[in-house]
Amino acid sequence: MRIAQVPPLYEAVPPRLYGGTERVVAHLTDALVSLGHDVTLFASAEAHTAAKLAVVRDQAIRLDPAPLKSDLAAHLFQLAEVRRRADEFDVIHFHTDMIQFPMFEGMADKTLTTLHGRLDLKDLAQVYQRWPQFPLVSISDDQRRPLPFANWAATVHHGMSAGLYDFSPRARGYLAFLGRISPEKRPDRAIAIATATGRPLRIAAKVDNADRTYFEDEIEPLMANPLVDFIGEIGDATKSAFLGGAEALLFPIDWPEPFGLVMIEAMACGTPVIAWDNGSVREVIEPGLTGFIVRSEAEAVAAVERLPSLDRAAIRARFEERFSATAMARRYLQIYERLTHSATPLTEAA
Amino acid sequence: MRIAQVPPLYEAVPPRLYGGTERVVAHLTDALVSLGHDVTLFASAEAHTAAKLAVVRDQAIRLDPAPLKSDLAAHLFQLAEVRRRADEFDVIHFHTDMIQFPMFEGMADKTLTTLHGRLDLKDLAQVYQRWPQFPLVSISDDQRRPLPFANWAATVHHGMSAGLYDFSPRARGYLAFLGRISPEKRPDRAIAIATATGRPLRIAAKVDNADRTYFEDEIEPLMANPLVDFIGEIGDATKSAFLGGAEALLFPIDWPEPFGLVMIEAMACGTPVIAWDNGSVREVIEPGLTGFIVRSEAEAVAAVERLPSLDRAAIRARFEERFSATAMARRYLQIYERLTHSATPLTEAA
Numbered sequence: 001m002r003i004a005q006v007p008p009l010y011e012a013v014p015p016r017l018y019g020g021t022e023r024v025v026a027h028l029t030d031a032l033v034s035l036g037h038d039v040t041l042f043a044s045a046e047a048h049t050a051a052k053l054a055v056v057r058d059q060a061i062r063l064d065p066a067p068l069k070s071d072l073a074a075h076l077f078q079l080a081e082v083r084r085r086a087d088e089f090d091v092i093h094f095h096t097d098m099i100q101f102p103m104f105e106g107m108a109d110k111t112l113t114t115l116h117g118r119l120d121l122k123d124l125a126q127v128y129q130r131w132p133q134f135p136l137v138s139i140s141d142d143q144r145r146p147l148p149f150a151n152w153a154a155t156v157h158h159g160m161s162a163g164l165y166d167f168s169p170r171a172r173g174y175l176a177f178l179g180r181i182s183p184e185k186r187p188d189r190a191i192a193i194a195t196a197t198g199r200p201l202r203i204a205a206k207v208d209n210a211d212r213t214y215f216e217d218e219i220e221p222l223m224a225n226p227l228v229d230f231i232g233e234i235g236d237a238t239k240s241a242f243l244g245g246a247e248a249l250l251f252p253i254d255w256p257e258p259f260g261l262v263m264i265e266a267m268a269c270g271t272p273v274i275a276w277d278n279g280s281v282r283e284v285i286e287p288g289l290t291g292f293i294v295r296s297e298a299e300a301v302a303a304v305e306r307l308p309s310l311d312r313a314a315i316r317a318r319f320e321e322r323f324s325a326t327a328m329a330r331r332y333l334q335i336y337e338r339l340t341h342s343a344t345p346l347t348e349a350a
Numbered sequence: 351m352r353i354a355q356v357p358p359l360y361e362a363v364p365p366r367l368y369g370g371t372e373r374v375v376a377h378l379t380d381a382l383v384s385l386g387h388d389v390t391l392f393a394s395a396e397a398h399t400a401a402k403l404a405v406v407r408d409q410a411i412r413l414d415p416a417p418l419k420s421d422l423a424a425h426l427f428q429l430a431e432v433r434r435r436a437d438e439f440d441v442i443h444f445h446t447d448m449i450q451f452p453m454f455e456g457m458a459d460k461t462l463t464t465l466h467g468r469l470d471l472k473d474l475a476q477v478y479q480r481w482p483q484f485p486l487v488s489i490s491d492d493q494r495r496p497l498p499f500a501n502w503a504a505t506v507h508h509g510m511s512a513g514l515y516d517f518s519p520r521a522r523g524y525l526a527f528l529g530r531i532s533p534e535k536r537p538d539r540a541i542a543i544a545t546a547t548g549r550p551l552r553i554a555a556k557v558d559n560a561d562r563t564y565f566e567d568e569i570e571p572l573m574a575n576p577l578v579d580f581i582g583e584i585g586d587a588t589k590s591a592f593l594g595g596a597e598a599l600l601f602p603i604d605w606p607e608p609f610g611l612v613m614i615e616a617m618a619c620g621t622p623v624i625a626w627d628n629g630s631v632r633e634v635i636e637p638g639l640t641g642f643i644v645r646s647e648a649e650a651v652a653a654v655e656r657l658p659s660l661d662r663a664a665i666r667a668r669f670e671e672r673f674s675a676t677a678m679a680r681r682y683l684q685i686y687e688r689l690t691h692s693a694t695p696l697t698e699a700a
Contacts, residue, residue, distance in 0.1 A: 057473075066472045072422075072449060073473035079452075080480045099422060102429075102452040122416045123407075123423035130430045 001336060002038045004089040005029045005051065006082055008096050009074050012060045013047040017206065017235050020261050021116040022060075024158050024328075025095050031161070031329035040089070042082050056081050072099075079103050086110075091336045098124075101131040108133040112153065112335060115139070118258055120146040137335065140280030143258035154335050157283065158259050159328030164236065165268035167316045168244025174200040174229075175304070176246035176271070178239070178262050181219055182211045186276075189252035191222045193274075193300045199227070201250070204242055206233040244269035248291065248307055251275040252300065260284065263291075267319035270312035274303045284323075290315045351686055352388045354439040355379045355401065356432055358446055359424050362410045363397040367556065367585050370611050371466040372410075374508050374678075375445050381511070381679035390439070392432050406431050422449075429453050436460075441686045448474075451481040458483040462503065462685060465489070468608055470496040487685065490630030493608035504685050507633065508609050509678030514586065515618035517666045518594025524550040524579075525654070526596035526621070528589070528612050531569055532561045536626075539602035541572045543624075543650045549577070551600070554592055556583040594619035598641065598657055601625040602650065610634065613641075617669035620662030624653045634673075640665045 005028065011019030014026035025041075030050045032039045039051035044060045047053055056078040058064075061071055079100050082092060086107060094100050094113045104111055114137040128136075128150045135153035138144045144152060175197075177190040187203060194201035203223075207215045223230050234242060243249060249266035257279035264284065266273050273291035275281045285291045289310070292303035321327065355378065361369030364376035375391075380400045382389045389401035394410045397403055406428040408414075411421055429450050432442060436457060444450050444463045454461055464487040478486075478500040485503035488494045494502060525547075527540040537553060544551035553573075557565045573580050584592060593599060599616035607629035614634065616623050623641035625631040635641045639660070642653035671677065 064472070068468070068470060069472040070474055072447070073471070073477045076448060076451070077473065077476045077480065080477075097422070098426060101426070118418070120418060121423070122414070122419040123427065124420055126427045127423045127430075130427060 001333070001340070002088060002090045003032060003040070003336065004082060004085075004092040005032075005039060005041045006078070006092065006094045006096055006100070007041070007043055009044055009057050009060060009078060010062050010071075012063060013041065013043045013049065014236075015060075016063075017233055020158075020259075021095055023160075023261065024116070027158075027160050027325040028329055028332065031159070031325035032333070034326070035329055035333070037333075040085075042078055054081065054085070075099055090340050093332070093336075098127050098131070101127070101134060105131070105133070108135075110339060111135070112137060112332075112339060114156070115143065116258070118256060119143060120256065135335075135339070137332075139259040140283050142256060142280050142283065145256075153338075154331070156328060156331045156335070157280075157323060158261055158264065159323050159325040160261070160264055160268060162268065162320055162324045162326070165240040165265060166244060167268070167270045167313070168240075169270065169312055171247040171271065171312075172245040174202050174246055176243060176249050176266075177201060177203045177205065178234075178243065178249065178265075179205055180211065181205045181207045181215045183214055183218075184253060184255035184257075186252040186254045187219055188222060189254075189276075189297065189300075190250040191219075191225065191228055192297055193250055193252070193304065194227055195225060196297065196301045197304045199247065199304065201228050202242065202246070203228065203230045204232070204234045204239075205230070239265060240269060243271050246271050248304065249273045250300070251281070253278050253281075255279065257281075264319060264323040267315050267323065270316040272307060272310045272312075272315055274300055286318065290318050351683070351690070352438060352440045353382060353390070353686065354432060354435075354442040355382075355389060355391045356428070356442065356444045356446055356450070357391070357393055359394055359407050359410060359428060360412050360421075362413060363391065363393045363399065364586075365410075366413075367583055370508075370609070371445055373510075373611065374466070377508075377510050377675040378679055378682065381509070381675035382683070384676070385679055385683070387683075390435075392428055404431065404435070425449055440690050443682070443686075448477050448481070451477070451484060455481070455483070458485075460689060461485070462487060462682075462689060464506070465493065466608070468606060469493060470606065485685075485689070487682075489609040490633050492606060492630050492633065495606075503688075504681070506678060506681045506685070507630075507673060508611055508614065509673050509675040510611070510614055510618060512618065512670055512674045512676070515590040515615060516594060517618075517620045517663070518590075519620065519662060521597045521621070521662075522595040524552050524596055526593060526599050526616075527551060527553045527555065528584075528593065528599065528615075529555055530561065531555045531557045531565045533564055533568075534603060534605035534607075536602040536604045537569055538572060539604075539626075539647060539650075540600040541569075541575065541578055542647055543600060543602070543654065544577055545575060546647065546651045547654045549597065549654065551578050552592065552596070553578065553580045554582070554584045554589075555580070589615060590619060593621050596621050598654065599623045600650070601631070603628050603631075605629065607631075614669060614673040617665050617673065620666040622657060622660045622662075622665055624650055636668065640668050 007025035011022040013022045015022045033050040041051045042054045044057040045055045092111045138155045179185045243266045263273045294300045357375040361372040363372045365372045383400040391401045392404045394407040395405045442461045488505045529535045644650045
């Protein structure tokens with residue numbers, strides 16, 4: 001099948017450090033190529049991909065040191081390039097929210113749009129009402145809640161290349177927190193849980209400028225705790241060792257995170273996840289098998305004590321079954337097939 | 351003529367405080383109505399307008415306290431409303447840069463797009479190359495320099511309602527600076543000029559969060575100077591007295607500002623402008639009549655000494671001739687006429 005993949009242009013594909021959407025597009029694209037498909041990736045020039053690369057910007061927007069640039073213009077140009085070449089593809093798969101709707105109205109039935117962000121924003125509903133002809137993919141069922149009426153074609157959970165993270169049969173005696181330092185990620189909860197259980201906590205996290213005040217006021221004082229070790233932002237190369245060495249990943253989120261890639265990154269290493277019951281968590285974590293779902297610090301502390309009951313090899317096996325990039329690509333291929341072979345509108349019932 | 355006006359949705363129309371584009375759209379819209387035209391304004395609900403108001407959002411985006419909102423979705427919905435009603439208008443006048451291009455490709459010849467921002471941003475050129483069918487208006491000739499190839503229909507300088515600012519026949523012994531506190535506005539130069547001439551300087555300015563560090567590190571220390579009086583951000587009601595009382599407005603910009611509304615606001619009060627030779631300044635200021643154009647602090651100091659040679663009544667008269675909202679509306683009407691009566695593409699030669 002001839003497939004176009006259209007990621008946002010903010011980060012490299014895959015990103016060097018943070019950047020969930022571009023990371024998933026990279027995994028999906030390579031997995032589709034592995035499965036024998038003809039894939040073209042419309043991305044910035046630094047992309048590493050097994051697909052054909054159509055360069056639509058000299059570098060990713062956030063990596064570009066130019067002080068004066070336009071996100072909107074960059075994406076409009078990218079989409080114009082996709083449209084100019086649209087006849088070359090059986091399916092055009094967008095990861096760019098809604099900006100493509102006006103330009104692809106005439107061929108909505110050969111497009112698929114995966115929504116990667118939270119959907120409880122003001123202004124969104126009226127746009128998905130106005131352009132109902134575009135089939136949409138949610139990355140968790142929970143993500144759909146604010147837009148139940150939208151044209152949902154399927155939920156496809158994220159996947160990752162199984163080779164990217166090494167299975168680690170044995171942990172090395174610490175709990176891990178990985179992500180941005182921000183109020184909705186609740187690193188303070190992670191510190192409280194570690195403190196209550198007397199376990200060391202290693203925090204690998206980025207501090208965005210927007211979260212600098214929160215970091216300095218709320219989190220930095222907590223790091224005086226000798227159990228807490230803050231190691232800053234880490235890339236893919238060190239993530240495997242960091243996650244693989246952990247007794248558990250703590251994922252104490254306070255917002256409806258639509259997926260939460262770090263959970264499956266931990267599972268790829270065989271590391272269980274102790275996660276707050278929020279967003280996609282119930283769809284990703286299988287309690288007693290790949291981790292525990294909790295609703296309070298007391299429950300989280302109890303979960304830490306129950307970690308020895310989990311089998312790290314079984315966690316890795318569940319990752320491979322449910323969350324490998326190949327599993328994700330196969331799910332998407334089923335939807336692409338329905339798109340290209342169905343004369344009727346694409347709905348989940350079809 | 352049946353005219354749609356499409357402003358951005360960031361600020362109210364007109365804005366309560368800062369916000370150049372929405373202010374100009376407000377003046378233009380009311381002036382077109384005064385001249386007998388049937389005008390519809392697609393704006394947020396708090397707009398004050400003599401035109402018919404088509405409400406496309408409950409409030410302006412920047413005034414909206416909702417923490418989760420989408421600029422892009424708000425504008426896509428606005429544009430979808432304009433397109434749904436497009437048959438009702440002879441001319442659709444956009445002030446929204448480029449986001450309307452994909453949606454109005456089928457009727458570009460009945461649209462006009464005024465570009466209100468600087469055009470020397472990376473990514474812009476390729477978009478104006480890709481959608482050359484949309485006739486564009488620059489707000490100064492200088493603004494066009496980065497995009498000389500674009501489909502320019504005309505330059506139309508901004509105008510303002512003549513009744514908004516009172517003519518002040520006599521100044522009250524101070525120099526004025528009005529705008530944002532930011533490196534490219536160079537409030538430090540204004541302070542240096544005032545100090546060198548021994549004149550008091552009153553600074554009425556907004557400090558954006560992005561400029562907070564610049565303000566604290568570079569400007570606040572200079573305010574210990576007893577000649578300098580910082581009065582914060584002011585609205586339209588107090589601007590007239592503030593500008594009318596000044597011997598001159600200092601406009602020592604360090605960037606190619608495409609227009610600079612505050613220059614004509616000063617002129618409306620009869621107040622001359624001492625402006626750096628940058629951006630639109632040569633097109634707005636007539637040296638020896640409405641102010642002086644300078645290239646150094648020494649030249650600015652000399653210009654302050656020459657202020658008594660200028661006639662404040664003549665400055666107000668030039669404002670009314672060149673920069674009233676009615677003058678602006680008449681210029682736009684000429685272009686609208688060319689759009690609606692010309693079978694050939696709209697170019698300046700036509």
